Amino acid sequence: MVSAVFHSPLEPQxxxxxxDASKSIAANAHPTSAAGPKASGPASPPPRSDARQRWSALxxxxxxxxxxxxxxxxxxxxxxxxxxxxxxxxxxxxxxxVEIFSDPFYRNGPNDQGVGWNVLASLQRVAVGFGxxxxxxxxxxxxxxxxxxxxxxxxxxxxxxxxxSPLAWLPIGLLVFxxxxxxxxxxxxxxxxxxxxxxxxxxxxxxPQDYMNVARVLNLSEWKIATTILFPAxxxxxxxxxxLAVGTAWLVIVAAEMLTGGVGIGFWVxxxxxxxxxxxxxxxIFVIGxxxxxxEWALVRLATAxxxxxxxx
Numbered sequence: 221m222v223s224a225v226f227h228s229p230l231e232p233q234x235x236x237x238x239x240d241a242s243k244s245i246a247a248n249a250h251p252t253s254a255a256g257p258k259a260s261g262p263a264s265p266p267p268r269s270d271a272r273q274r275w276s277a278l279x280x281x282x283x284x285x286x287x288x289x290x291x292x293x294x295x296x297x298x299x300x301x302x303x304x305x306x307x308x309x310x311x312x313x314x315x316x317x318v319e320i321f322s323d324p325f326y327r328n329g330p331n332d333q334g335v336g337w338n339v340l341a342s343l344q345r346v347a348v349g350f351g352x353x354x355x356x357x358x359x360x361x362x363x364x365x366x367x368x369x370x371x372x373x374x375x376x377x378x379x380x381x382x383x384x385s386p387l388a389w390l391p392i393g394l395l396v397f398x399x400x401x402x403x404x405x406x407x408x409x410x411x412x413x414x415x416x417x418x419x420x421x422x423x424x425x426x427x428p429q430d431y432m433n434v435a436r437v438l439n440l441s442e443w444k445i446a447t448t449i450l451f452p453a454x455x456x457x458x459x460x461x462x463x464l465a466v467g468t469a470w471l472v473i474v475a476a477e478m479l480t481g482g483v484g485i486g487f488w489v490x491x492x493x494x495x496x497x498x499x500x501x502x503x504x505i506f507v508i509g510x511x512x513x514x515x516e517w518a519l520v521r522l523a524t525a526x527x528x529x530x531x532x533x
Contacts, residue, residue, distance in 0.1 A: 308499045316499040317506070331491070333483060335504070339511060341483040342473050345401070349408025350469045357413040357465070358458060361420025362446060365454075371421065382414040386472040390479060400480035407476045408469045415464035423457025424450055459523040466519060470512045485511075 293310050300309035308316070324336035364370050389410050393403030427450060435445050477486025485508060492500040 308502060313499055313502045317503045320500070320503055335488060335507060338483055338485045338488040339507065342477065342485045345404050345484065346408060346469045346473050349405040350412055350466055353409045353413040353465060354416060354462065357416035358420050361417045362424055362450065364417065365421035365424025378414060378417065386411045387475055387479070390476055400482055404473065404476040404480050408472050411472045412465040412469040415468065416458070416461040419457045419461030419464070420454060423454035427453045463516065463519045463523065466515050467512065470515060474508060
């Protein structure tokens with residue numbers, strides 16, 4: 221069979237020898253195209269190993285807190301040195317803390333007890349006052365957020381009473397309850413109820429209107445609306461109010477116990493001040509902060525377990 225190649229009359233014809241020469245020149249100019257695939261460029265650096273990545277993440281997680289603690293200790297040491305040791309330094313406070321916590325549950329009488337008993341007494345008052353505030357505040361927040369008339373009625377009352385100092389409520393408690401312990405519980409109750417009421421009401425008011433329209437179409441009762449629609453949607457707001465309330469309760473109990481006396485971490489601080497034992501006061505400050513941190517951590521874990529949203533500490 222003979223194959224014919226037709227060329228356009230406008231296309232210039234190249235002689236056969238020139239075509240072969242151009243092919244050889246192209247082959248010499250690009251030896252890789254004829255010999256095989258192109259040579260790869262410089263080798264890319266190998267990816268970091270998993271162990272190195274974990275070590276880097278651990279270092280970034282540990283280094284900033286260590287820097288913060290180191291800065292605090294450095295400032296504390298400088299203040300102690302500039303005040304002529306009237307404020308004990310970190311080493312002296314640490315030695316005193318080791319001595320105190322070597323026997324935190326001793327009893328030498330009603331006014332001489334270990335720091336452990338004082339912390340437990342304060343936690344008991346906080347639990348009672350905070351529990352009563354949750355029993356009243358969370359349902360009240362649901363009702364206030366659900367009904368516009370109640371919301372407009374209660375807003376001025378809440379705005380008026382919420383900024384009142386905790387210590388202003390303590391004399392009212394002493395007058396009504398005729399006792400230091402119930403007066404302290406009353407002070408915790410009245411000061412920790414507002415975050416739960418406000419956050420729960422805001423959560424109810426921010427429920428999408430589509431949910432309520434579906435409930436109206438299905439002719440659901442108020443109990444069904446509260447349990448199947450409102451409660452799951454309001455839970456993140458409610459737990460935020462609980463976190464704020466427990467922090468407020470722990471702050472209030474220290475101030476209340478300073479004035480009411482008895483057994484408690486606040487009374488222990490005031491008693492050490494009367495004895496001019498500043499080192500024990502500094503130890504008590506770290507105890508109060510540590511207990512508050514543990515309470516906050518526990519509530520963050522609780523909120524993370526019961527909500528789909530990430531809760532930041």
